[in-house]
Amino acid sequence: MVSGKTMKIAIGAMLCEGNSLTPVLTRLEDFDYAQGQAMYEKVAVADLLREQGCEIVPTLYAHALPGGAVVREDFLLLAGRLVEGLPREGLDGIWLYLHGAMCVEGIGSAEEYLLRRIREKVGASVPISLTLDFHADNSDAIPKLCNVITGYRTAPHRDREEAQRRGVELLLRCIRGRLLPRPQLTRADVIVCGDAVQTDLEPLKGIMEMAEEMERLPGMLSVQVFNGQPWIDEPYTGPNFVATHEWDERLALDCARRLARRFYEVRHEFRFLVQAAQPREAVRLAMEAKEPLVFLSDSGDNTTAGAPGDNACLLKRLQEEGAKGVLVAGIADAGACDACYAARLGDEMTLRVGGSLSAESESAVITGRLIHRGDILSYQNNNAGPSATLDCGDMTVVITKNRASMCRPDIFASIGLDFRRFHIVAVKLGYLFPELEEEADLAILALTPGASCERLEDMHLKRIRRPMFPLEDDFLEAPAED
Template identity: 35%
Template sequence: MTNSEKKKIVIGSLRQETNSFSPVITYEKDFLVCRGRDVLQQTPVSRILEEAGFEVVPTLWAYAIPSGKVDKKAYCRFKEIIMNAIPKDGSVAGVWLYLHGAMNVTEIGSGEGPLVEEVRRLVGPKVPIAVALDFHANNTEQLVKNANIICGYRTAPHTDEEETQERAARLLLRCILENVLPECVMVCPPLLFPGEMITTEVDPCKSLIAELKKAEEKQGVWTASLFGGMPWCDAPNAGASVVVCGPKGCKEPTDEAKRIADLFWKEREKFGFEEKAMSPEDAILWAQEREASPIFISDSGDNVTGGAPGDSAYLLSLLMKHECKNVLVAGIVDRPAVEAFYLSAEGEEKKVKIGKSIDSKSTETEVTGKLKQKGFIERGGSKDIRFALIAVGGIDIILTDERCSFTTQKNIEETGAKIPDYHAIVVKLGYLFPDLRRIAKDSVMALTPGNCGLRIEDFDFKNIRRPMYPVDKNFDWKG
């Protein structure tokens, strides 16, 4: 029976981006999990596969926000769920997986490689496997040699998640219907940039993304992807990569992967911050001098979307020192502080310590805050994150009892804080996400300390490949 005669396509997703410098282990309870038919609701590409005449077999959809390493027990449990759901009767025509690419598991290392390798072992060498990945994936040879199709996001900040998943699905269908098993070729230039230095809307990365489309015009190339990598993961696979896929025996995938990787390396010194970046105090003073509002200040070292804990009061302490007014800090995770204010009535004042609730290396400060509002923040369809909006002088602070990121206007305003009421808004991000960028009159990244510090060369790496730019300088490389 050929793949085109089989009628089942297996789908699954397991995503988490690991910051190995964060002390926060990611346990099973930290994942949003769907199983069975609920997986289809989270996976729009299932419709494409069904319309092509295939029965979609859902396995697992699990997602956790960026954080520290994934607990081995949780990872093995999720992997087991996926494996158990895959039919063993030879009816599988193809496998579609949506992974991050930068998951790191305690005692194991990269999470994606072993998962795809085990799927391959189960379905055999003749069933195509397509994988959709984040732009910040830290890819491994183990992953690449076991997948037939690899498609990465082409935007950072990310706006093409669904498009990337769909591209992987359509190429999987092509594999099945044409009865072709492509191979993936990976070339890894020794580059380790924070995402804030490698955004796709500006050069040199914008031009590199355009080269992917040129590569795909070549005969023998089915798809090409460029990955910036996840720099705050001290692992042998950390860093940039170029992956090109095409039919076995074609030389074009290798040629194009090397060509684009060489261009990536050649442009290394041109990568820089798209947004303004300053010392924390300079960022605060700069924001105070702006006439237009709102001004956004990114607390970049404690960037929750990069896996930092989000519990540092470092920037808050500086705002208080400078007696800033009309400022919102969105937000700081501190469960004890939230619990203290949950026992208060609105308008009541309380003295609490804020910060350092997760990471002992974070900054703590004491405040006397007045409760303005309390409630729940909706994340992922479940209202399970408590918040307290408090006022400390001219500064409002959103405190949460769980780590979460504020990446949209809706995220912020569901706490009762209204953006037009503030001159400056502090967010625990690096670059601004599209919705906040749209409403910002201006923005600046404060180069704060933390697990997502933007000076990569200051981190104590022990496991990355060496030499690695910009940790190392003055060396040559060619793909």
């Protein structure tokens, strides 16, 4: 309550981790979508707002698997619906759940565009709290367009719900205290691929602890570390640090700068946290492993980093090396999947799979018996569309009609697969999601080519800031300060 008045809070969510290196655009049909009160089941804040006696104004929820730039017209449709759902007057605050690295054809930062549209409608006096992914690439304008910025504090992500609730709690604190804080952002001129950055391990663990200590300072609302999404070709790509104090902007900026300075200082300490090798060597390591269950990550074609998911490079290396007891989970190929649906269960089939979405992707020929057809669970916990499974003897291959990510055990279970029956499970991931990490006896990162390749030198980004580590080194004693 504010002065005896029920607080009126608008909520909206739009998430898609962008990738500038993939030719596969993200379209309206790729989004899991809910509008109005139907979005309450998709976000973790409705109960909290009700408990606080707030009147909720729901707009929309839209969440797509990471992918290429969103088609401009489709994004403008979603953004328009969200903005239209906001009353021009009478709001006490707005909570937005965005990704932070969503890119749009001809627009760039989806988050900046959306915030500008919202400010044009509601003005500057309505506090806006922004909850983001840990891999947010925040443009310079974003902290000028909202009042509190926070986000996930774990990678791999385990705190999505906690981060959402924290964003709402900070919004309510601002409303009750009649605060309009100004977040302060600075950057480190370092790009480290996400698979070498995990929050529970050094050197990032120490940086996260620094941020937590700073957040305990009197009046500090949030001190947030964002690693950024390295596959976005923009000047604002890379690690960014955002601190929000109730009123002391100089203190907030100092905290952000100290974090950026520390990130730069430890830039040489970031390492892959599992074995990493070129594709053929990675396959051999997996084949020779004594551990019963080995997960082999096709890191260059990681669909959770926006890659197409259609590259058969790793599948071909597994074939060439004669690997046995292998599950390939999976390959996106609409034509091959359609062919499986035109056949009968039990039929022997020879298919060329892969290379259907990107000219850079390899294809491979597989021969096997069709043992399963059915829809597969999505990354967002809805329906990812048709899939087919072929038993090829020493290898079992999953083919999906659409881009998909088999990043959790329940996704395997949704198509009747027990991955524990195999020695090697090849997945379109970088580091394993926590649920698979718990199952794996050994994880190996295959440094495959593709839109989510692990080396900045191989990305050929043209718009990022320069100098930038690791393309250049020792160019500053500390990162440039804003």
